Amino acid sequence: MPTIAVDKARLFEALGQDYTTEDFDDLCFDFGIELDEDTSLSRRPIVNGKQEPAQLKIEIPANRYDMLCFEGISLMLNIFRGKRTSPDYRLVAPPKGELQIINVSKETARIRPYVAGAVLRNIKFTKESYDSFIALQDKLHQNLARQRSLVAIGTHDLDTVEGPFTYEALPPEEINFVPLNQSRSMTAAEMMGFYQGDRHLSRYLPIIRDSPVYPVIFDSSRTVCSMPPIINGNHSKITLNTRNIFVDMTATDPTKLEICLNVLVSMFSQHLEEPFTVEPVKIVSPHNHQSRETPDLTPRETQAEVSYINKCCGLLLTPSDICSLLKRMSYTASPSRASPDLIDVQVPPTRADVLHQADIMEDVAIAYGFNKLPRSFPSESGTIAQPLMINKLSDIVRLEAAMAGWSEVMPLILCSHDENFAWLNRKDDGTTAVRLANPKTVEYQVVRTSLLPGLLKTIRENKHHSVPMKVFEVSDVAFKDMALERKSRNERHFAAAWYGKSSGFEIVHGLMDRIMLMLKSAFVTGEEGLQAKGAGEAAYWIEELDDPTFFHGHAAAIHVRIEGKEQIVGVFGILHPTVLEKFELR
Secondary structure, eight states, X not given: OOEEEEEHHHHHHHHTSOOOHHHHHHHHHHHTOEEEEEGGGSOOOEETTEEOOOEEEEEOOTTOGGGSSHHHHHHHHHHHTXXXXXXXXXXXXXXXXXXXXXXXXXXXXXXXXXXXXXXXXXXXXXXXXXXXXXXXXHHHHHTTTTTTTSEEEEEEEGGGOOSOEEEEEEOGGXXXXXXXXXXXXXXXXXXXXXXXXXXXXXXXXXXXXXXXXXXXXEOTTOOEEEETTTEEBGGGOOOTTOOXXXXXXXXXXXXXXXXXXXXXXXXXXXXXXXXXXXXXEXXXXXXXXOOEEEOOOOXXXXXXXXXXXXXHHTOOOOHHHHHHHHHTTTOEEEEOSSOTTXXXXXXXXXXXXXXXXXXXXXXXXHHHOGGGSOSSOOSSOSOOOOOOHHHHHHHHHHHHHHHTTOEEOOOOSEEOHHHHTGGXXXXXXXXXXXXXXXXXXXXXXXEOSOSHHHHHHHHHTTTTSOSOEEEEEEEEEEXXXXXXXXXXXXXXXXXXXXXXXXXXXXXXXXXXXXXHHHTTOEEOOOSTTOOOTTTTTEEEEEEEOOOTTEEEEEEEEEEEEETTEEEEEEEEEEEOHHHHHHTTOO
């Protein structure tokens, strides 16, 4: 979890109350955050002849991006304590009536295709709020933006540039400007070498270094505002005296882009002359259908079930009680007219982490007080879990195989392409295996479609042990499935391998019979005078199979008939000599 250091005296002033360390620790716990350290209890360094002010280091949950700065922490704690109401974030028109515009070139699709912007007008910075503004950008870059690979934030003094702005992608030799805090102009290619040794910026250079084009934002006079995700231009540098801020953000992920923009402008809109107002920016990007006005600060509307919240928390709260608790967590809520079991909830634009009514239920529990929740587990609850049927069946199969004297193994789910196909005498048709786009080693190229490679590799690495070896695995394999949204599906498989001085065909056959018997499937025999009991309900039989993975004439397919429907559920046999040779088992 990220840790945010805030000035102790300044925070207590914003809260309107002084706390002992123990009392503030209790407040943090009640709200669901954690006080990591109070530096007033230890020796603090001397800086420029003065002792460093006491700080509170607070651990923030990874999902609460709105609390990665002093402004967010103080605002949320004041709302939680009932000292103020949840802010009403509003979009306002600019003084002259015309929105700032960012025109997007279609070439940006080659490098960072998405862009958004906003204007914070008539802001009043102090040194503390200015430092917090810079620190929040760094925190968003490190966490949500994944070291600027997903989102890069640029902030500019709007009074030093003039719109409309253009977002383009140009060859590095065509980009020339004075980077932030520098005195001479450089090309983008020169900057790659100049910042190679920079401890802070060098980590971001690989994001665009090998691209034939670099992203760049110009104002109307072709003055460079920024070259995301590396650095801003020195011309539009913000200072303590900056009154109007132009925010630009570029991204490879549109969802993260909107979250970062909403958090940044919402938190620092409280420093404006008209608090909690933001001036939108018009994005003109017809080539990828991203033309719009940003940010969108409209609260998201959703619903939550009263019965679900009460079951999970073990409470008997009325809809009005739940709405009152949610207001302490910065929601706007009211009982629904559609049903007495529903409440209508408006999620603020800063709470992108609220995805399900379970998140709303958690905030109700926080506002009610974790220490006040019933300590005895309720007889009826919405949180009692039970095993999935597939997992329950897997455990039964594991137990039966282990009781038959076989040892379970758990190899990796990734393997090489050859191990999954060529070494098993199988051909890849391109529509079966899920391949990794950027495998780090040749051993991890595909997600296995069979458990067999893992079993054979396990035996290979344990050949020095005495034989026979009997191993099995119950685990998932994956297949491409273009009909599904995620384009793949998992299947739970069971496999067993016997390795010894003889073929072991009858031993594997015996394990299969035991597993099928445990699953209450009767064996169907073709011998005259023999009839399997119960064969009419669930039955199985084996038929000879010609599979290149196995020795010719020594393999069989397992057929099952359940409720009149017949299907092949598996195969077994003696492995082909070339397969054994590939896995070094001959």
